[in-house]
Amino acid sequence: MFDSLQEKLTKTLRNVQGKGRLSERNMEDTLKEIRIALLESDVNYMVVKDFLEKVRQESIGQDVLNSVEPGQLLVKIVHDQIIELLGAKDSSLNFASEGLSKIMIVGLQGTGKTTQAAKLANLLKKQGRKPILLAADIVRPAAIEQLQTLGRQIDVEVYSEGIDVPVLAQVENGIRYAQDKGYDTAIIDTAGRLQIDEELMDELKNIKDLIHPEEILLTVDAMTGQDIVNVANAFNDLLQVTGLILTKFDGDSKGGAALSVKAVTGVPIKYTGVGEKIGDLETFHPDRLAQRILGMGDVVSFVEKAQEEMDMKMAEETANRLMEGKFTMDDLLNSIEQSRKLGPLSSIMRMMPGMSDMANAINDADADDQLKKIKAIIQSMTPAEREDPSIMRSSHKRRIAKGSGTRVDDVNKLCNQYDKMKKLVKSMSSMRSMFRM
Ligand SMILES: Nc1nc2c(ncn2[C@@H]2O[C@H](COP(=O)(O)OP(=O)(O)O)[C@@H](O)[C@H]2O)c(=O)[nH]1
Ligand SMILES: [Mg+2]
Structure with missing residues:
Protein backbone atom coordinates (compact mmCIF):
# COMPACT_ATOMS: atom_id res chain seq x y z
CA MET A 1 0.00 0.00 0.00
CA ASP A 90 -2.68 8.83 21.35
CA SER A 91 -4.27 5.70 20.01
CA SER A 92 -4.80 3.99 23.35
CA LEU A 93 -8.12 2.45 24.31
CA ASN A 94 -10.43 3.73 27.03
CA PHE A 95 -11.06 1.26 29.78
CA ALA A 96 -13.52 1.41 32.65
CA SER A 97 -11.80 2.55 35.84
CA GLU A 98 -13.21 -0.51 37.55
CA GLY A 99 -15.18 -3.57 36.53
CA LEU A 100 -15.77 -4.79 33.02
CA SER A 101 -14.78 -2.73 29.97
CA LYS A 102 -16.85 -3.28 26.86
CA ILE A 103 -15.49 -2.94 23.34
CA MET A 104 -17.91 -3.19 20.43
CA ILE A 105 -16.48 -4.04 17.02
CA VAL A 106 -18.71 -2.76 14.20
CA GLY A 107 -18.43 -2.51 10.43
CA LEU A 108 -19.67 -3.79 7.10
CA GLN A 109 -19.55 -7.47 6.29
CA GLY A 110 -16.15 -8.81 5.29
CA THR A 111 -14.25 -5.80 6.59
CA GLY A 112 -12.59 -7.98 9.21
CA LYS A 113 -14.63 -7.56 12.40
CA THR A 114 -14.38 -11.12 13.62
CA THR A 115 -10.70 -11.37 12.79
CA GLN A 116 -9.84 -8.07 14.49
CA ALA A 117 -11.95 -8.98 17.54
CA ALA A 118 -9.76 -12.04 18.04
CA LYS A 119 -6.56 -10.16 17.21
CA LEU A 120 -7.48 -7.49 19.75
CA ALA A 121 -8.29 -10.08 22.42
CA ASN A 122 -4.88 -11.60 21.79
CA LEU A 123 -3.15 -8.22 22.02
CA LEU A 124 -4.94 -7.24 25.24
CA LYS A 125 -4.15 -10.61 26.77
CA LYS A 126 -0.48 -10.00 26.09
CA GLN A 127 -0.87 -6.66 27.86
CA GLY A 128 -2.06 -8.48 30.96
CA ARG A 129 -5.82 -8.04 30.60
CA LYS A 130 -8.44 -10.77 30.89
CA PRO A 131 -10.55 -10.58 27.74
CA ILE A 132 -13.63 -12.56 26.72
CA LEU A 133 -15.19 -12.61 23.25
CA LEU A 134 -18.96 -12.24 22.79
CA ALA A 135 -20.54 -13.53 19.61
CA ALA A 136 -23.19 -11.02 18.55
CA ASP A 137 -23.26 -12.02 14.90
CA ILE A 138 -25.57 -14.97 15.29
CA VAL A 139 -27.51 -15.18 12.05
CA ARG A 140 -25.22 -17.77 10.49
CA PRO A 141 -23.83 -20.64 12.59
CA ALA A 142 -20.61 -20.36 10.58
CA ALA A 143 -19.99 -16.87 11.95
CA ILE A 144 -20.14 -18.13 15.51
CA GLU A 145 -17.88 -21.08 14.68
CA GLN A 146 -15.34 -18.75 13.12
CA LEU A 147 -15.10 -16.77 16.35
CA GLN A 148 -14.92 -19.96 18.43
CA THR A 149 -12.09 -21.33 16.30
CA LEU A 150 -10.14 -18.10 16.69
CA GLY A 151 -10.87 -18.07 20.43
CA ARG A 152 -9.45 -21.58 20.84
CA GLN A 153 -6.38 -20.54 18.88
CA ILE A 154 -5.55 -17.77 21.36
CA ASP A 155 -7.03 -19.48 24.40
CA VAL A 156 -9.71 -16.86 25.01
CA GLU A 157 -13.23 -17.86 26.03
CA VAL A 158 -16.06 -17.18 23.55
CA TYR A 159 -19.56 -16.61 24.88
CA SER A 160 -22.46 -17.68 22.65
CA GLU A 161 -25.94 -19.14 23.04
CA GLY A 162 -26.23 -20.26 19.44
CA ILE A 163 -28.58 -18.91 16.79
CA ASP A 164 -31.92 -19.25 18.55
CA VAL A 165 -31.69 -16.73 21.39
CA PRO A 166 -32.19 -13.07 20.30
CA VAL A 167 -28.95 -11.18 20.00
CA LEU A 168 -29.75 -8.50 22.59
CA ALA A 169 -30.51 -11.13 25.22
CA GLN A 170 -27.27 -12.91 24.43
CA VAL A 171 -25.27 -9.74 24.82
CA GLU A 172 -26.95 -8.99 28.13
CA ASN A 173 -26.33 -12.51 29.41
CA GLY A 174 -22.80 -12.51 28.07
CA ILE A 175 -21.92 -9.27 29.87
CA ARG A 176 -23.34 -10.63 33.14
CA TYR A 177 -21.44 -13.88 32.63
CA ALA A 178 -18.19 -11.94 31.99
CA GLN A 179 -18.69 -9.92 35.16
CA ASP A 180 -19.43 -13.01 37.25
CA LYS A 181 -16.34 -14.76 35.94
CA GLY A 182 -14.10 -11.81 36.72
CA TYR A 183 -13.15 -10.90 33.16
CA ASP A 184 -12.04 -7.29 32.72
CA THR A 185 -12.70 -6.77 28.99
CA ALA A 186 -15.56 -7.99 26.81
CA ILE A 187 -15.05 -7.71 23.05
CA ILE A 188 -18.33 -7.88 21.17
CA ASP A 189 -18.18 -9.16 17.59
CA THR A 190 -21.30 -7.70 15.96
CA ALA A 191 -23.08 -8.53 12.73
CA GLY A 192 -22.39 -6.71 9.48
CA ARG A 193 -24.11 -6.22 6.14
CA LEU A 194 -22.88 -5.63 2.64
CA GLN A 195 -24.38 -2.16 2.85
CA ILE A 196 -25.62 0.08 5.59
CA ASP A 197 -29.20 -0.93 6.38
CA GLU A 198 -31.66 0.25 8.94
CA GLU A 199 -32.21 -3.09 10.64
CA LEU A 200 -28.52 -3.55 11.28
CA MET A 201 -28.13 -0.01 12.55
CA ASP A 202 -31.06 -0.49 14.93
CA GLU A 203 -29.51 -3.66 16.26
CA LEU A 204 -26.15 -1.98 16.85
CA LYS A 205 -27.79 1.03 18.45
CA ASN A 206 -29.75 -1.24 20.78
CA ILE A 207 -26.61 -3.07 21.85
CA LYS A 208 -24.89 0.25 22.46
CA ASP A 209 -27.76 1.56 24.57
CA LEU A 210 -27.89 -1.67 26.52
CA ILE A 211 -24.24 -2.00 27.50
CA HIS A 212 -22.76 1.53 27.14
CA PRO A 213 -19.44 0.40 25.73
CA GLU A 214 -16.18 2.20 26.57
CA GLU A 215 -15.12 1.77 22.95
CA ILE A 216 -16.92 1.35 19.64
CA LEU A 217 -14.34 0.44 17.05
CA LEU A 218 -15.25 0.60 13.37
CA THR A 219 -13.40 -1.73 11.02
CA VAL A 220 -12.69 -0.01 7.73
CA ASP A 221 -11.38 -2.02 4.82
CA ALA A 222 -8.47 -0.12 3.29
CA MET A 223 -9.02 -1.95 0.01
CA THR A 224 -12.34 -0.24 -0.64
CA GLY A 225 -12.40 3.05 -2.50
CA GLN A 226 -13.92 6.44 -1.86
CA ASP A 227 -17.26 5.10 -0.61
CA ILE A 228 -15.57 4.08 2.63
CA VAL A 229 -15.85 7.70 3.77
CA ASN A 230 -19.65 7.68 3.47
CA VAL A 231 -19.92 4.35 5.23
CA ALA A 232 -17.75 5.58 8.08
CA ASN A 233 -19.83 8.74 8.36
CA ALA A 234 -23.05 6.72 8.55
CA PHE A 235 -21.73 4.49 11.32
CA ASN A 236 -20.33 7.44 13.18
CA ASP A 237 -23.50 9.53 12.95
CA LEU A 238 -25.53 6.78 14.51
CA LEU A 239 -23.13 5.24 17.00
CA GLN A 240 -20.52 7.93 17.79
CA VAL A 241 -17.64 5.64 16.98
CA THR A 242 -14.62 6.03 19.28
CA GLY A 243 -11.93 4.61 17.05
CA LEU A 244 -11.09 3.18 13.64
CA ILE A 245 -9.35 -0.05 12.79
CA LEU A 246 -8.02 0.17 9.24
CA THR A 247 -7.95 -3.42 8.04
CA LYS A 248 -6.19 -5.09 5.13
CA PHE A 249 -3.45 -2.54 5.32
CA ASP A 250 -1.18 -5.19 3.89
CA GLY A 251 -3.07 -5.05 0.59
CA ASP A 252 -1.91 -3.32 -2.54
CA SER A 253 -4.67 -0.74 -2.87
CA LYS A 254 -3.86 2.94 -3.20
CA GLY A 255 -4.83 3.55 0.39
CA GLY A 256 -5.85 7.17 0.05
CA ALA A 257 -9.46 6.55 0.96
CA ALA A 258 -8.40 5.00 4.24
CA LEU A 259 -6.23 8.04 4.94
CA SER A 260 -9.23 10.30 4.41
CA VAL A 261 -11.51 8.58 6.89
CA LYS A 262 -9.92 10.11 9.95
CA ALA A 263 -9.92 13.59 8.42
CA VAL A 264 -13.57 13.40 7.36
CA THR A 265 -15.07 11.73 10.43
CA GLY A 266 -12.71 13.11 13.07
CA VAL A 267 -12.56 9.63 14.59
CA PRO A 268 -9.01 8.62 15.53
CA ILE A 269 -7.33 5.61 13.97
CA LYS A 270 -6.42 3.20 16.76
CA TYR A 271 -5.17 0.07 15.02
CA THR A 272 -4.21 -1.26 11.62
CA GLY A 273 -4.80 -4.84 10.52
CA VAL A 274 -1.82 -5.93 8.49
CA GLY A 275 -2.54 -9.55 7.63
CA GLU A 276 -4.80 -12.53 8.18
CA LYS A 277 -2.87 -14.01 11.08
CA ILE A 278 -3.71 -13.43 14.75
CA GLY A 279 -0.55 -11.42 15.36
CA ASP A 280 -1.26 -9.05 12.47
CA LEU A 281 -2.71 -6.12 14.38
CA GLU A 282 -0.64 -3.01 15.05
CA THR A 283 -1.21 -0.06 17.31
CA PHE A 284 -1.43 2.98 15.08
CA HIS A 285 1.43 5.49 14.98
CA PRO A 286 0.80 8.44 12.63
CA ASP A 287 4.46 9.43 12.58
CA ARG A 288 5.57 6.00 11.44
CA LEU A 289 2.98 5.90 8.70
CA ALA A 290 3.91 9.40 7.57
CA GLN A 291 7.51 8.25 7.30
CA ARG A 292 6.40 5.36 5.18
CA VAL A 299 15.51 14.98 5.25
CA VAL A 300 12.83 15.30 7.92
CA SER A 301 15.19 14.63 10.81
CA PHE A 302 17.81 16.91 9.29
CA VAL A 303 15.36 19.81 9.17
CA GLU A 304 14.09 19.05 12.66
CA LYS A 305 17.60 19.28 14.00
CA ALA A 306 18.29 22.55 12.23
CA GLN A 307 15.03 23.96 13.60
CA GLU A 308 15.91 22.90 17.11
CA GLU A 309 19.33 24.50 16.88
CA MET A 310 17.82 27.68 15.54
CA ASP A 311 15.22 27.70 18.32
CA MET A 312 17.90 27.25 20.94
CA LYS A 313 20.03 30.02 19.49
CA MET A 314 17.10 32.38 19.38
CA ALA A 315 15.93 31.49 22.87
CA GLU A 316 19.44 32.10 24.16
CA GLU A 317 19.69 35.45 22.41
CA THR A 318 16.31 36.51 23.75
CA ALA A 319 17.27 35.44 27.26
CA ASN A 320 20.53 37.41 27.08
CA ARG A 321 18.73 40.52 25.94
CA LEU A 322 16.17 40.19 28.69
CA MET A 323 18.94 39.90 31.27
CA GLU A 324 20.24 43.22 30.06
CA GLY A 325 16.79 44.72 30.44
CA LYS A 326 16.27 44.97 26.68
CA PHE A 327 12.94 43.96 25.30
CA THR A 328 11.74 44.83 21.80
CA MET A 329 8.69 43.85 19.81
CA ASP A 330 10.93 41.32 18.04
CA ASP A 331 11.66 39.70 21.38
CA LEU A 332 7.96 39.56 22.08
CA LEU A 333 7.34 37.94 18.71
CA ASN A 334 10.12 35.41 19.28
CA SER A 335 8.85 34.38 22.66
CA ILE A 336 5.34 33.97 21.30
CA GLU A 337 6.62 31.75 18.50
CA GLN A 338 8.72 29.70 20.89
CA SER A 339 5.82 29.04 23.19
CA ARG A 340 3.56 28.16 20.28
CA LYS A 341 5.95 25.40 19.30
CA LEU A 342 5.30 23.72 22.64
CA GLY A 343 1.76 22.97 21.52
CA PRO A 344 -1.69 24.45 21.98
CA LEU A 345 -1.92 26.93 24.82
CA SER A 346 -4.37 24.77 26.76
CA SER A 347 -2.05 21.77 26.74
CA ILE A 348 0.89 23.88 27.89
CA MET A 349 -1.22 25.17 30.77
CA ARG A 350 -2.43 21.72 31.64
CA MET A 351 1.18 20.80 32.36
CA MET A 352 1.41 23.49 35.02
CA PRO A 353 0.22 22.73 38.52
CA GLY A 354 -3.12 24.29 39.43
CA MET A 355 -3.81 25.60 35.94
CA SER A 356 -6.01 22.85 34.59
CA ASP A 357 -9.27 24.69 35.27
CA MET A 358 -8.04 27.66 33.34
CA ALA A 359 -6.74 25.43 30.59
CA ASN A 360 -10.20 23.94 30.16
CA ALA A 361 -11.66 27.40 29.77
CA ILE A 362 -9.28 28.28 26.97
CA ASN A 363 -10.48 28.01 23.45
CA ASP A 364 -7.36 27.09 21.49
CA ALA A 365 -8.78 28.31 18.23
CA ASP A 366 -9.41 31.77 19.75
CA ALA A 367 -6.00 31.83 21.39
CA ASP A 368 -4.45 30.86 18.12
CA ASP A 369 -6.30 33.65 16.28
CA GLN A 370 -5.13 36.09 18.90
CA LEU A 371 -1.51 35.07 18.47
CA LYS A 372 -1.79 35.25 14.70
CA LYS A 373 -3.13 38.77 15.03
CA ILE A 374 -0.26 39.85 17.27
CA LYS A 375 2.20 38.34 14.86
CA ALA A 376 0.66 40.17 11.91
CA ILE A 377 0.75 43.48 13.76
CA ILE A 378 4.41 43.16 14.73
CA GLN A 379 5.34 42.09 11.23
CA SER A 380 3.71 45.23 9.86
CA MET A 381 5.99 47.45 11.94
CA THR A 382 9.25 48.88 10.65
CA PRO A 383 12.48 47.67 12.32
CA ALA A 384 12.76 50.99 14.16
CA GLU A 385 9.20 50.70 15.47
CA ARG A 386 9.84 47.18 16.67
CA GLU A 387 12.94 48.34 18.50
CA ASP A 388 11.08 51.17 20.22
CA PRO A 389 7.29 51.22 19.78
CA SER A 390 7.03 54.50 21.72
CA ILE A 391 8.04 56.39 18.55
CA MET A 392 4.76 55.44 16.89
CA ARG A 393 2.24 58.21 16.19
CA SER A 394 -1.43 57.70 15.37
CA SER A 395 -0.71 57.76 11.66
CA HIS A 396 1.86 54.99 12.09
CA LYS A 397 -0.63 52.93 14.02
CA ARG A 398 -3.23 53.41 11.32
CA ARG A 399 -0.74 52.20 8.73
CA ILE A 400 0.12 49.15 10.84
CA ALA A 401 -3.52 48.29 11.47
CA LYS A 402 -4.19 48.49 7.76
CA GLY A 403 -1.12 46.44 6.89
CA SER A 404 -2.02 43.69 9.32
CA GLY A 405 -5.74 43.61 8.69
CA THR A 406 -6.50 44.64 12.27
CA ARG A 407 -7.88 47.74 14.00
CA VAL A 408 -5.98 50.61 15.62
CA ASP A 409 -7.53 49.40 18.85
CA ASP A 410 -5.71 46.08 18.48
CA VAL A 411 -2.42 47.86 17.86
CA ASN A 412 -2.92 50.00 20.98
CA LYS A 413 -3.77 46.94 23.04
CA LEU A 414 -0.61 45.22 21.94
CA CYS A 415 1.44 48.32 22.75
CA ASN A 416 -0.04 48.38 26.26
CA GLN A 417 0.77 44.72 26.79
CA TYR A 418 4.25 45.35 25.50
CA ASP A 419 4.77 48.23 27.92
CA LYS A 420 3.74 46.08 30.85
CA MET A 421 6.05 43.27 29.85
CA LYS A 422 8.90 45.67 29.30
CA LYS A 423 8.48 47.09 32.79
CA LEU A 424 8.50 43.58 34.17
CA VAL A 425 11.67 42.71 32.28
CA LYS A 426 13.33 45.93 33.50
CA SER A 427 12.50 45.24 37.12
CA MET A 428 13.68 41.66 36.82
CA SER A 429 17.00 42.71 35.40
CA SER A 430 17.53 45.37 38.07
CA MET A 431 16.70 42.81 40.74
CA ARG A 432 19.29 40.60 39.17
CA SER A 433 21.97 43.29 39.36
CA MET A 434 21.03 43.98 42.98
CA PHE A 435 21.62 40.34 43.78
CA ARG A 436 24.91 40.46 41.95
CA MET A 437 26.03 43.33 44.20
N1 LIG B 1 -5.03 -9.37 4.24
C1 LIG B 1 -5.80 -9.19 5.31
N2 LIG B 1 -6.95 -9.90 5.41
C2 LIG B 1 -7.71 -9.71 6.50
C3 LIG B 1 -7.37 -8.77 7.51
N3 LIG B 1 -8.33 -8.79 8.45
C4 LIG B 1 -9.23 -9.70 8.03
N4 LIG B 1 -8.89 -10.27 6.86
C5 LIG B 1 -9.59 -11.28 6.07
O1 LIG B 1 -10.80 -10.69 5.62
C6 LIG B 1 -11.82 -11.68 5.54
C7 LIG B 1 -13.07 -11.22 6.29
O2 LIG B 1 -12.75 -11.13 7.69
P1 LIG B 1 -13.84 -11.32 8.83
O3 LIG B 1 -13.15 -11.08 10.11
O4 LIG B 1 -14.57 -12.62 8.68
O5 LIG B 1 -14.81 -10.11 8.49
P2 LIG B 1 -16.24 -9.74 9.14
O6 LIG B 1 -17.28 -10.19 8.16
O7 LIG B 1 -16.25 -8.26 9.24
O8 LIG B 1 -16.33 -10.39 10.45
C8 LIG B 1 -11.22 -12.94 6.09
O9 LIG B 1 -10.82 -13.76 5.03
C9 LIG B 1 -10.01 -12.47 6.88
O10 LIG B 1 -9.00 -13.43 6.91
C10 LIG B 1 -6.15 -8.02 7.35
O11 LIG B 1 -5.76 -7.17 8.17
N5 LIG B 1 -5.42 -8.28 6.23
MG1 LIG C 1 -17.72 -11.67 11.25
Missing part, protein backbone atom coordinates in the same frame (compact mmCIF):
# COMPACT_ATOMS: atom_id res chain seq x y z
CA PHE A 2 1.03 3.60 -0.61
CA ASP A 3 3.80 2.56 -2.99
CA SER A 4 2.65 4.76 -5.83
CA LEU A 5 1.78 7.67 -3.56
CA GLN A 6 5.19 7.47 -1.97
CA GLU A 7 6.90 7.30 -5.34
CA LYS A 8 5.06 10.33 -6.66
CA LEU A 9 5.48 12.48 -3.55
CA THR A 10 9.14 11.66 -3.27
CA LYS A 11 9.77 12.47 -6.91
CA THR A 12 7.92 15.77 -6.68
CA LEU A 13 9.71 16.86 -3.55
CA ARG A 14 13.15 15.79 -4.78
CA ASN A 15 12.57 17.99 -7.81
CA VAL A 16 12.05 21.02 -5.59
CA GLN A 17 15.11 20.17 -3.58
CA GLY A 18 17.20 20.40 -6.70
CA LYS A 19 15.92 23.88 -7.43
CA GLY A 20 17.57 25.49 -4.44
CA ARG A 21 15.11 28.28 -3.86
CA LEU A 22 11.43 27.98 -3.20
CA SER A 23 9.61 30.66 -5.15
CA GLU A 24 5.89 31.37 -5.28
CA ARG A 25 6.02 29.99 -8.76
CA ASN A 26 7.73 26.62 -8.31
CA MET A 27 5.85 26.25 -5.05
CA GLU A 28 2.59 26.40 -7.03
CA ASP A 29 3.89 23.76 -9.44
CA THR A 30 4.89 21.51 -6.58
CA LEU A 31 1.57 21.91 -4.82
CA LYS A 32 -0.18 20.98 -8.05
CA GLU A 33 1.88 17.83 -8.32
CA ILE A 34 1.22 16.90 -4.71
CA ARG A 35 -2.48 17.45 -5.38
CA ILE A 36 -2.43 15.07 -8.33
CA ALA A 37 -0.48 12.46 -6.36
CA LEU A 38 -3.01 12.56 -3.52
CA LEU A 39 -6.07 12.48 -5.76
CA GLU A 40 -4.68 9.61 -7.82
CA SER A 41 -4.18 7.70 -4.60
CA ASP A 42 -7.87 8.07 -3.80
CA VAL A 43 -7.58 10.67 -1.08
CA ASN A 44 -10.90 12.44 -0.71
CA TYR A 45 -10.90 15.72 -2.70
CA MET A 46 -12.06 17.88 0.23
CA VAL A 47 -9.28 16.42 2.33
CA VAL A 48 -6.77 17.17 -0.43
CA LYS A 49 -7.96 20.76 -0.65
CA ASP A 50 -7.57 21.29 3.10
CA PHE A 51 -4.24 19.56 3.13
CA LEU A 52 -2.75 21.76 0.42
CA GLU A 53 -4.11 24.91 1.98
CA LYS A 54 -2.36 24.05 5.22
CA VAL A 55 0.90 23.20 3.46
CA ARG A 56 0.72 26.52 1.62
CA GLN A 57 0.06 28.49 4.80
CA GLU A 58 2.82 26.78 6.72
CA SER A 59 5.28 27.35 3.88
CA ILE A 60 4.55 31.04 3.69
CA GLY A 61 4.88 31.52 7.42
CA GLN A 62 8.19 29.67 7.76
CA ASP A 63 11.37 31.42 8.80
CA VAL A 64 14.25 30.69 6.51
CA LEU A 65 16.88 28.55 8.16
CA ASN A 66 20.36 29.21 6.88
CA SER A 67 21.48 25.63 6.83
CA VAL A 68 18.34 24.23 5.23
CA GLU A 69 17.30 24.29 1.57
CA PRO A 70 13.75 25.54 1.04
CA GLY A 71 12.90 22.25 -0.65
CA GLN A 72 13.97 20.35 2.43
CA LEU A 73 11.79 22.60 4.51
CA LEU A 74 8.85 21.76 2.26
CA VAL A 75 9.47 18.05 2.80
CA LYS A 76 9.26 18.64 6.53
CA ILE A 77 6.08 20.68 6.17
CA VAL A 78 4.40 18.02 4.04
CA HIS A 79 5.53 15.37 6.51
CA ASP A 80 4.04 17.26 9.45
CA GLN A 81 0.79 17.82 7.59
CA ILE A 82 0.48 14.11 6.82
CA ILE A 83 0.83 13.42 10.52
CA GLU A 84 -1.81 16.05 11.22
CA LEU A 85 -4.07 14.40 8.64
CA LEU A 86 -3.63 11.00 10.27
CA GLY A 87 -4.48 12.42 13.62
CA ALA A 88 -3.80 12.16 17.28
CA LYS A 89 -0.70 10.50 18.62
CA ILE A 293 4.24 7.48 2.90
CA LEU A 294 6.92 10.08 2.39
CA GLY A 295 9.97 7.87 2.68
CA MET A 296 12.25 10.84 3.30
CA GLY A 297 13.06 10.34 6.94
CA ASP A 298 16.63 11.58 6.48
